[in-house]
Amino acid sequence: MNQDSGRRAERAGHPDSATEAFVAHRNLLFTVAYEMLGSAADAEDILQETWLRWVGVDPGTVREERAYLVRIVTRQALDRLRALGRRKESYVGPWLPEPLLTAPDVAEDVELAESVSMAMLLVLETLQPTERAVFVLREVFDLDYDEIAEAVGKSPGAVRQLAYRARAHVAARRPRGTASPAETRAALEAFQRAVETGELQSLLDVLAPDVVALSDGGGVRHALLRPVVGIENVARLLAVGWWKRDADRSVELVQINGGPGLLVRVDGEIDGVVAVRVENGYVTGAYHVRNPEKLSRVEREIAVTRRA
Numbered sequence: 001m002n003q004d005s006g007r008r009a010e011r012a013g014h015p016d017s018a019t020e021a022f023v024a025h026r027n028l029l030f031t032v033a034y035e036m037l038g039s040a041a042d043a044e045d046i047l048q049e050t051w052l053r054w055v056g057v058d059p060g061t062v063r064e065e066r067a068y069l070v071r072i073v074t075r076q077a078l079d080r081l082r083a084l085g086r087r088k089e090s091y092v093g094p095w096l097p098e099p100l101l102t103a104p105d106v107a108e109d110v111e112l113a114e115s116v117s118m119a120m121l122l123v124l125e126t127l128q129p130t131e132r133a134v135f136v137l138r139e140v141f142d143l144d145y146d147e148i149a150e151a152v153g154k155s156p157g158a159v160r161q162l163a164y165r166a167r168a169h170v171a172a173r174r175p176r177g178t179a180s181p182a183e184t185r186a187a188l189e190a191f192q193r194a195v196e197t198g199e200l201q202s203l204l205d206v207l208a209p210d211v212v213a214l215s216d217g218g219g220v221r222h223a224l225l226r227p228v229v230g231i232e233n234v235a236r237l238l239a240v241g242w243w244k245r246d247a248d249r250s251v252e253l254v255q256i257n258g259g260p261g262l263l264v265r266v267d268g269e270i271d272g273v274v275a276v277r278v279e280n281g282y283v284t285g286a287y288h289v290r291n292p293e294k295l296s297r298v299e300r301e302i303a304v305t306r307r308a
Contacts, residue, residue, distance in 0.1 A: 018055050021065045027303040028066070028141075029073045031116070034304065035136045036077040037084060038097035038121045040297045046076045066308055067147050074133055074151040081129045092219030094227065096287050097121040098294040099256050099273040100302045106258040107181060112306050113258030115140045118287045119277035121257075123173045127166055134159055135166035141306055179278035185260045187276050187283045188253060192262055194238050195251045203238065207231045208282035218291030221272075234286065256298070263298055270295050 022029075029050060033043035050072045062068045088095050097118055107113045114120055115136075124132050133152050137143045138159075145156045145163070152159065190203040213234045217223025228237050249271075252263045262274040273295065277285030289295065 017059065018057075022051055022054055022069070025066055025069050025308045027305045028308045029069055030302075031112075031304040031306065032070060032073050032136065032141065033077045034100070035115055035121070035124070035140060036074070036133055037081055038125065039084070039294075040098045040100060040302065041293070042080055042084065043077075046073055046080060049076050067143075067150075070137070070141075070143070070147070071151040074137065075153075078129055078133055078152065081132065085129070092217070093223050093225045094214045094216055095125075096214060096216035096289050096291075096294075097125075097257075099261065099275065099289050099298055100304065101263075101298045101300065102255050102258050102304060103301050104255055106304060107255065109306065111140065112304065116257045116304055117259055117277075118257050118275040119175060119285055122285075122287075123170055126173060127169060130154070131162050131166040131169070134162040135170060138163045139167065139170075175277060175279045175284070179281070181260070183281050184276065184278045185253070187278050188260045188262055188274070191274060191276065191286070192251050192253060195249070195262070195264065198239070200235055200239055204231065204235055206281070206283050207234060208279070208284045211283055211286065213237055213286040213288070215272075215288035216291050216294065218293060220292055221290040223288070223290050254298070258304070270298065273298055 026047065029047055030043055033046040034040055037043055037046070050069065053072050053076075054069060057068070099118065100116070102116070106116070124135070127135060130152055134148055137148045137151060138145070143151075145159050148154075148163075149156045149159045154162070187206045190206050194200055194203045209231050210229065211231055211234050213224065213228040215223040224237075228234055248267050250265045252265070254261055254263045256263075256273055256275050259275070261276075263270065264272045264274065272288055272290040275287045275289075276283045277287075
């Protein structure tokens with residue numbers, strides 16, 4: 001077999017090996033893209049773009065498949081993140097991350113569960129795009145600085161500075177006290193009772209004085225146009241405005257983004273998802289997603305992982 005024939009034979013077998021590598025790393029790649037974007041729909045688009053680039057790569061140039069694939073995803077996600085920033089400027093009302101129905105075992109990986117939580121994704125929204133990429137790759141996926149530098153197109157020294165700045169920024173905004181799964185579940189059960197019965201006392205007992213409520217209807221469904229702050233205002237909101245009292249409503253406790261959440265159905269159709277941020281036993285943030293475009297990933301479990 002001459003050299004050209006050997007190359008053709010190698011390329012003929014490449015699609016199968018490329019597919020195997022991509023499938024093996026797919027859940028990891030989705031998680032990287034989702035944590036960078038806060039949007040499962042956009043993360044899926046990034047995976048499609050990554051696949052198209054991956055099958056065109058000469059396998060002889062790839063030293064380590066995981067690092068190479070993460071680099072493609074990161075670069076694509078950074079471009080998408082900058083475009084999303086422009087889209088969010090014209091978004092109607094507060095923008096919340098797209099919720100995911102996750103498997104119960106995600107909660108067992110505490111770092112992963114925190115990193116995909118609605119509260120943490122909102123903190124990551126306050127970072128600049130490259131800072132967010134560096135933080136996610138370093139703090140969540142434990143990539144070394146050289147790998148991250150290749151992924152974001154910066155020097156290792158610059159990446160170290162970005163990581164330091166992003167870490168300090170997140171530390172100042174992440175939950176101030178830890179919450180056990182039991183505390184978060186108790187808070188959600190109080191929300192559930194309020195939704196189902198209108199009984200607010202048990203909910204008032206778990207709301208922090210400075211609690212903030214946000215809802216995202218995307219301009220399609222009724223939702224808050226600005227945050228509601230303070231225990232009295234949030235309680236009043238829940239009493240009169242957040243739920244359709246005259247509808248056939250059901251509320252199910254499910255795993256949303258690695259922790260307990262509520263799936264609300266009205267007349268049998270998914271109407272929204274509620275997640276909370278719990279600190280020191282009290283709810284400091286309540287996040288209600290009603291935008292229909294963001295509710296397609298709460299009917300079946302989505303796999304997220306920090307490992308291939």
